[in-house]
Amino acid sequence: MNKKSLTKHLSLVVDLYGCPNRCRHCWLGHMPNKKMEEGADEWIFQYFEPYFENIAFYSWLREPDYCDDYRERWDRDKRLSRGIMPQRFELGSFWRMVRDAEYVRFLKDVGVHTVQLTFFGLEQYTDRYVGRKGAFHELLRTTEILLKNEIAxxxxxxxNAENREEVALLLPLTEELKLSERCAAFGGEFSFFVHAGSCDGENRKLYDIRINKQDIPGTLIPYFLNYNELEAEREWCERLKDDEDSVVYHNGEDIVLNISNQYDxxxxxxxxxxxWKIGNMKTDDREELIRRIVEEDTRALNLARNITVGELVKKYGDFRSDKVFSRGDYKSYLLNCYVDGK
Ligand code: SF4
Structure with missing residues (x-):
């Protein structure tokens, strides 16, 4: 491999600290929390540094700002990066927000205008699905703190099938709390949307209670993400049963690597x-691991290249199911039935 010959942008997204939550929809999948050892960030950066000109370093793969020195941490992420800078996106930690009065000021300082908060219904389902008692009330308190500080x-x-009635009750709650009007008062915009999530990670285990298209509460349809592009599984099976393409993911100009606290x-x-693992930074040969990244040579991708969507439908599709999927999420579900075993 020619050193520094790789012009693609590389983002290193590292699980340096873990996550306070255990969400039942988490697409990454649950992993034990572990604070990685001192110097792990520098070591990981140096590992890739000879090969890529442009590298953005993120110290969080799961909940952002889970470490107490989040302000210094963000500066360090920026200092470690080269050529491109890490982004804040529209993310923040509701866990930290209700425990640390300084935190909202930090979000303001780094230019966050909107923070996305995730619900699974009201108190009963949100607490259960986040995996922590009190999560629903923390989300409500975080909403108030954000509004007070003019962040939308x-x-x-x-x-899904079991929480749909509680999810439908979120809409009147947003009205009762006057969230749209209160955001508009400072020039912000409140938004609310609902979806079934992709069917990977922890959410894949909820396939049996994935919502049927006809069971989506009517009041939520205007808020359902890409509703017009959703179909029942039976419909996707009919449409895709003769599809001779394969489901193969491919990097464009940006490569994003998720790195676990075990250096996977x-x-x-x-x-x-x-x-789906490309390799382990501690135990695999570095040149070989870089080659696998560049050539996209992994077990899952090689399996994916050798089976058509039509074959996947015949093996794993349920022609009687009304469970709702987007085309992309359904193909991904089928592929993971094959790659990971059903
Ligand atoms: S979805 Fe996010 S906050 Fe929830 S467990 Fe996964 S990483 Fe943590």
């Missing part, structure tokens, strides 16, 4: 299971 909250809700490396294509 964005509420997203994950729906994955593309961010779907979840972080064994067959």
């Amino acid at each position: 909250p964005r509420w997203q809700a994950f729906i 490396v994955f593309f961010n294509f779907t979840h972080m299971t064994a067959n």
Whole structure:
């Protein structure tokens, strides 16, 4: 491999600290929390530095700002990066927001205008699905703190067959709290949207209670993400049963690597299971690991290249199912049935 010959932008997204939550929809999959050892960030950066000109370093793969020195940490992420800078996106930690009065000031300082918050219904389902008692009330308190500091909250809700009635109750709650009007008062915009989530990681385990298209509460349809592009599984099976293409993910000009606290490396294509692993930074040969990244030579991708969508439908599709999917999410579901075993 020619050193520094790789012109693609590389983002290193590292699980340096872990996550306070255990969301039942988490597409990454649950992993034990572990604070990685001192110097791990520098070591990981140096590992890739000879090969890539442009590298953005992120110290969080899961909940952002889980470490107490998040302000210094953000500066360090920027200092470690080269050629391109890490982004804040529209993310923040509701766990930290209700425990640390300084935190909202930090979000303001780094230019965050909107923070996305995730609900699974009201108190019962949100607490259960986040995996922590009190999560729903923390989300409400975070909403208030954000508004007071002129940052717009964005509420997203994950729906399935068991929580759909509670998710439908979020809409009147947004009205009762006057979230749109209160955001408009400072020039912000409140938004609320609902979706079933992709069917990978932890959410894949909820396939049996994935919502049927006809069971989506009517009041939520205007808020359902890309509703017009969703179909029932039976419909996708009919449409895709003769499809001779394969489901193969591919990097464009940007390569994003998710790195676990065990130094396992994955593309961010779907979840972080064994067959999707590119390799381990501590135990695999570095040149070989870089080659696999550049040539996209992993077990899962090689399996994916050798089976058509039509074959996947015949093996794993349910022609009687009304469970709702987008085309992309359904193909991903089928592929992971094959790659990871059903
Ligand atoms: S979805 Fe995000 S906050 Fe929830 S467990 Fe996964 S990484 Fe943590």
